[in-house]
Amino acid sequence: MKSKLLLSWWNDLRLKNKLMILYFVAVFIPIALTNTIFYTMTANYVRTEKIKDLKLSLEGNKDNFRKTIDSIISFSTVIYTDGSLVGALDHTYGSEAEVLTAYSEVLNPSINRFVPMNKQFYNAYLYTDNTTLIHSGMLNFIDRETEQQDWYRATVAPSRSRKWMIYTHSQPDPSYISVIRELDFYKLYSTYRKILKIDILPEYLQNTLFDQTFPGKLYLLNPQGDIVYSSEENLPQRLSDTVQQDMTVIFSVFDGVDYLQGWQIAGVYPNSVIERSLLDSRKFIVYLTLANFIFPSLLILGFTRSLSKRLGLLFKGIRWVQNQRFDLLKTERANDEIGQLTEEFNKMTTRIDGLIHDVYIAELNRRQAQFNALQSQINPHYLYNTLDAVRMSCVTKGEEETAHMIKLLGRGFRRSLSWEQDMIPLQEELEFVMDYLEIQQFRYGQRLLHNLEVDERVLDIPIPKMSILPLVENACIHGIEHLECQGTITVLAVQSGTEAHIQVQDNGIGIEPNRLVQLLGSLESSRSMESYADGKHVGLKNVHARLKWHFADDFKLSITSDHSMGTTVEIKIPVSLQSSDDDIEGGIHAC
Incomplete structure (x- = not known):
């Protein structure tokens, strides 16, 4: 039932509307859908490639930070295995002159051979509980105040699994990180506790991690998720405090680096950075879509106009025939269905015109035949009236049988005259x-x-x-x-x-x-x-x-x-x- 209603609705539509529906169903919607899918796939590909490029740039900054930490770890390893330095720190001094001699011959040369050339990058400090030494700029006592500090507690904690530790100092502002290592390489011969603490200057880390050409904002996160360094002037505490909905975040972790396990570097980019790379693709898709729409539309419009014009002329001819006007349609000869239909219509018009003329002549002949038939009925009527007179004469003379036969014969004549109903x-x-x-x-x-x-x-x-x-x-x-x-x-x-x-x-x-x-x-x-x-x-x-x-x-x-x-x-x-x-x-x- 629904199919019949749909077919009836379709048949009632004008041809122009049918062509428009076919255009939208067969051209507009497929082209729009195809180009939308093509644009989506292209945009996803371009976005993926752009994210790969951004991640490669992020990887470069991550490698710079890793190399910085590696150089400091290498410096700490030299100090860690320096037997003369460890021996000087473990020795119990009896006089001040002996301490000064150790400073000048062992302690200062061991530290200053690295720190002077890199003091713009980091500062190195030694901490010991050897009270016979004299406190100086690079040498500090492990006193009660030091023992109360978080970095010290983390260093001497029994759960510490690494020989070195990278520690984040949240105070003072700005925060900074330190590479801390307990000097226990000669633990069996040690008398005192010795700790090397290397503070990385924030300015150095800022110059190492960030550059002006980076398209977004860069953040260094410690294993606790706290932001250690940021390219922003105001350092946020958590990354979620600075990321908005119109931004893209890319993370890169320090895989394969034991001492940086849990650390990660994050790049936060405005979506416009990625969308900018889609601009050329978007323009190409728009131009392609317009081309796909314009040329078929012009072609279908021209075809519809030609079809409507020729069908309108044919419909006009039909109206002429309805008004008994049998003029031939003047149009260019064509071999398509409409052209053949127009040619057959002209033939039909000519034939109808001829048939009407023939019917008119035939009607004249029919009327003449009716007149002749009416004239021919005069003789049967005359015979019927004559037979009726003879029958009455027979009845008068008493010839009943003859009168009856004549009555039957007259009734037969009368029936033969009546042909209104066949x-x-x-x-x-x-x-x-x-x-x-x-x-x-x-x-x-x-x-x-x-x-x-x-x-x-x-x-x-x-x-x-x-x-x-x-x-x-x-x-x-x-x-x-x-x-x-x-x-x-x-x-x-x-x-x-x-x-x-x-x-x-x-x-x-x-x-x-x-x-x-x-x-x-x-x-x-x-x-x-x-x-x-x-x-x-x-x-x-x-x-x-x-x-x-x-x-x-x-x-x-x-x-x-x-x-x-x-x-x-x-x-x-x-x-x-x-x-x-x-x-x-x-x-x-x-x-």
């Missing part, structure tokens, strides 16, 4: 047959017997007028007239299913087989008027032709005959046929 009920046709048989009974006397056996269900079935009478007439003239013994004519009418069977039987002389074959063949050729020119079997041919006219292929007329035994003519017609005005007008007015 289809009449079977009952009326049988009354016609009975009048004829009574007249023939007057002629043949005891030589003719007749019998009617009729099923009441078929009495109202419409049948062509005078379609049974000619069969009864043939039975009398060709069957009974030359019979020496008594003849019998039987008319049967019964209903069998959806058909009515009507039979006219006689026990006359019958028909020879060769003549029967010729007779049946003449019925098949009775469709043309030339078949009536020989004057033979006119009544039978007339009945067959009129049955064919009304019932087409839904009737059957059969003839069976045995020579010297009699003849049976049977008609089978449908019982559901109703008479129509076309049938009345198309009837044959002869018998």
Whole structure:
């Protein structure tokens, strides 16, 4: 049901609207969808490549930081394995002169060979609990205040697994990091605790990590997630405090570096940095989409305009024909369907114009024929009136039988004059047959017997007028007239299913087989008027032709005959046929 409604809706649309729908369904939507998918895939690819480039730049900054830490770790390793320095720190001094000698010969040379050249990068300090040493700029005592500091507690904590530690100092501001290492390489021979603490200057780390060409903001995060260094002037505490929705964050961790495990560097970039790389791709997609839209649209627009113009001209011609104007359509010859339709329309217009002229002439001829037919009815009316006068004369003289025969004959004339309806009920046709048989009974006397056996269900079935009478007439003239013994004519009418069977039987002389074959063949050729020119079997041919006219292929007329035994003519017609005005007008007015 829905498919029928959809088809009906589609058929009701104008052709222009159909083409627009086809354009959107077959061109606009596929192109828009295809270009959207193509742009999405291209944008994702460009975005991925841009992120890869940004990550490579981030990796460069991460390597710089790692190299800085590596150099400090290398410096601490030299100090860590310096036996002279460790021995000087483990020695218990008895005099101040001995301490000064150790400073000048061992302590200062061991530290200052690295620190002087790198003091702009970091500061190195030694912490010891050897109270016989003198406190100086690079040498500090492990006193109660030192033991209370967080970096010291983390250094001496039993859970510490590495020989060195990178510690973040949150105070003072700005924060900084230190590489701390306990000097326990000679632990078995050590008397005192010794700790090397190297503070990396924030300025050095700032110059190492960041450059002016970096497209975003850079952040160094310790294992706790705290921001140690940032390219911002105001250092935020957590990364989430500075990241907004229109920003992209890229993380890079220090994989494979044991002492930097848990540390990571993060780059925060405005989305505009990535979107800027999509600009060229976006322009290309826009230009490609416009090209895909403009050229098909112009092509379809031109095609629609041409189609609408030619169909409009054809529709205009149809309107002309409706107004009885039969001018030919003037258009360029084309071999497509519309061109062929236009050419056929011109041919049809020419033919209709000719047919109208022919019909006009035929109408004039028909009216002349009607006038002639009305004139020809004067003679049957004259005969009917004359017979009626003769009948009245017979009645006056007491010749009742003759008067009755003349009455039947006059009724027959009267019926023959009335052809307003070619289809009449079977009952009326049988009354016609009975009048004829009574007249023939007057002629043949005891030589003719007749019998009617009729099923009441078929009495109202419409049948062509005078379609049974000619069969009864043939039975009398060709069957009974030359019979020496008594003849019998039987008319049967019964209903069998959806058909009515009507039979006219006689026990006359019958028909020879060769003549029967010729007779049946003449019925098949009775469709043309030339078949009536020989004057033979006119009544039978007339009945067959009129049955064919009304019932087409839904009737059957059969003839069976045995020579010297009699003849049976049977008609089978449908019982559901109703008479129509076309049938009345198309009837044959002869018998």
